Amino acid sequence: MNITLRQLRAFIAVARTGSFTLAAESLFVTQSALSGLIKEMEQSLGVRLFDRSTRRIQLSDIGREIFPLIDKTLLDLDGVLHEVANLKALKKGLVRVAAPQLMCSTLLPEVIAAYREQHPEIEIRLVDCAVESVVSRVFSGEVDFGIGPERDPNSEIRSDELFTLPFHAVFPPRHALAAKKEIRWAELIDYPLITLEGQFTERLSMDLHEGKREFDLAPQATVTFMSTALSMVSAGLGVTICIPYAASLVRLYGLEMRxxxxxVVSRRFYVFTRTGRSLTPAAESLRAFVLKFIAGHPDLQGR
Structure with a gap:
């Protein structure tokens, strides 16, 4: 059997209207084309679906038996097609994004708020996590895409550069460093240094030793979150190092950065996606919006 969707729709239209003329009008086809579809369907099934007379047309016994099954099948199919249309038109959808905790508390809420103004029906779930787990969450499929600093190359992960920014020193407004427009790394030796633990400090130390530079990063304290470091700096316990995408949080703590x-040591940040895995229309839309939004963000210029 080779039953087509057009034949099924023709069958339902005739069964509902009881008229080839009305059914043809409802499907925007000619009456002869509609009759041809019904004839082809009957020939494929090997049964008569309608009993015809000069006065009326009605379902045969077999036609009455299969009508509710075909009707439900077409309703389910129309529901699926409607769902796909909504997803494609961004009238609904769910996007899951993984990013470091600092980015989730500074930059990304701005991006999401701006995106939701254009697409209020799209649900966005932001997964704030450790920097080291962003790529693994993308790889596992837990999220649609991730945003974070550069990591070792992975053939299963696609990396699209988002921005590149240099490190800044962060300190209270009346600090001795506040009089300077730019600060040398070596000048930080004179003050208690607070940095993030783990790969943040390890990678930074490696960068500072490139080219036989003689500066050793010797933090007095290491913490898990930048918000903790900023609180300590605000309390006068030292200075810290930060990427300026978090400038809004730095300002919130009443601190300054140079x-x-x-x-000059910079960090590249990327959008990470799984190689060979297609994004949903909503996820692709948000990903493109993030790239465009970041390109014009005032705290991310001078990349």
């Missing part, structure tokens, strides 16, 4: 020189 670029660090000699050397």
């Amino acid at each position: 670029p660090l020189l000699a050397p």
Whole structure:
């Protein structure tokens, strides 16, 4: 058997209207084309679906038996097609994004709020996590895409650069460093340094030792979250190091930041997606919006 969707729709239209003329009008086809579809369906099934007379047309016994089954099948199919249309038109959808805790508490809420103004029906779930777990969550399929700093290459992960920014020193407004427009890394030795633990400090130390530079990063304290470091700096316990995408949080704590020189050490941030895995229309839409929004963000210029 080779039953087509057009034949099924023709069968339902005739069964509901009891008229080839009305059914043809409802499907926007000619009466002869409709009759041809019914004839082809009957020939494929090997049964008569309608009993015809000069006065009326009605379902045969077999036609009455299969009508509710075909009707339900077409209703289910129309529901699926409607669902796909809504997803494609961004009238609904769920997007899951993984990002470091600092980015989730500074930059990304701005991006999401701006996106929701254009697409209020899209649900966005932000997964704030440790920097080291962003890529693994993308790889496992727990999230649609991730945003975070550069990591070792992985053939299963696609990386699209989002922005590149240099490290800045962060300190209270009346600190001795506040008089300077730029600060050398070596000048931080004179003050208690608070940094993030783990790969943040390890990678930064490696960068500072490139080219036989003689500056050793020797933090007095390491913490898990930048908000903790900023609180400690605000309390006068030292200075810290931060990427300026978090400038809004730095300002919230009443602190100031200056670029660090000699050397200039930058960090690249990327959007991570799983290679060979297609994004949903909503996820692709948000991903494109993030790239565009970041390109014009005032705290991310001078990349």
